[in-house]
Amino acid sequence: MEIKILIIDDDPHICELVTLYGEKQGYTIYAEHSGIKGLDRYYELLPDLVILDIMLPELDGWEICQEIRKDYKTPIIMLTGKGESYDKIKGFDLGTDDYLVKPFDPKELMARVKAVLKRSNPHIMSEEIVVLPSFILSNRENKVLTNGKEVIMAPKEMELLHFLASHSNQVFTRQQILDQIWGYDYVGDARTVDVHIKRIREKLGEDHKGWSLRTIRGIGYKFEVPK
Structure with missing residues (x-):
């Protein structure tokens, strides 16, 4: 939103x-x-x-x-x-x-x-539940369902996925994601975002309908849904 x-x-x-x-x-x-x-x-x-x-x-x-x-x-x-x-x-x-x-x-x-x-x-601000074809994310229940099956996410993975999914079709740089999820004072490697995105993709699988977690080359990432 x-x-x-x-x-x-x-x-x-x-x-x-x-x-x-x-x-x-x-x-x-x-x-x-x-x-x-x-x-x-x-x-x-x-x-x-x-x-x-x-x-x-x-x-x-x-x-x-x-x-x-x-x-x-x-x-x-x-x-x-x-x-x-x-x-x-x-x-x-x-x-x-x-x-x-x-x-x-x-x-x-x-x-x-x-x-x-x-x-x-x-x-x-809450966006507690994100519902898309073959995808449901409940922030309150800390639960992700894809194709009807529950996917277990680590806390940071859940936080990152929720942030992107609740701001669908918006492109975020790695730095913006770090600031939002890890905090402005984080001094680690920006590649940690790539590592977490990779883990999320592996857990969600590839058989998606109506949404995708896309890499925007040279910029960052976005959670894309049809407009």
């Missing part, structure tokens, strides 16, 4: 940083640098979450938040250079879901994004 995140911030560097880390998490990131364009883009996209700076040209973050809250409950994380408790209280009074003071650690922001998404709309 595609998760769309809109960041509205007049600092291009912050937008680039959020885009980089967000895409590593498998999100689709859109960025705007002014209040009016940001609000217009919001209505065009109706994203799953908004990362919103307070200090913006044309319309500030408070005004944008008020406009969104007139009709929508989209999760909003506010960004600001101010640390006063007044701003935090005002943000929560307007209906924001979280608040982060600049400068911030992008890893912390991604953790907050994940937590807010889970809290506000659990079905977006």
Whole structure:
């Protein structure tokens, strides 16, 4: 399932940083640098979450938040250079879901994004069951069935397969997979991804209908299903 995140911030560097880390998490990131364009883009996209700076040209973050809250409950994380408790209280009074003071650690922001998404709309993040022809993956039961037969997966194999299958038709680099499954602090060999993919393929077999775990030469991998 595609998760769309809109960041509205007049600092291009912050937008680039959020885009980089967000895409590593498998999100689709859109960025705007002014209040009016940001609000217009919001209505065009109706994203799953908004990362919103307070200090913006044309319309500030408070005004944008008020406009969104007139009709929508989209999760909003506010960004600001101010640390006063007044701003935090005002943000929560307007209906924001979280608040982060600049400068911030992008890893912390991604953790907050994940937590807010889970809290506000659990079905977006869970993808507990992936059902395809001849393939069922139940994350809750830690079970994979292919052609009606249960396949035993090691924990990391299960986590990797679940990540790819729940983001079907999206291509992920080895580094993106490492960041997502092994963590940003992992310092081992990127080839560990190839080893795990090989083991998963061996366990799933080759008689697949309607899906495939594909290698994208020179890039990485994707779990492909018919569109």
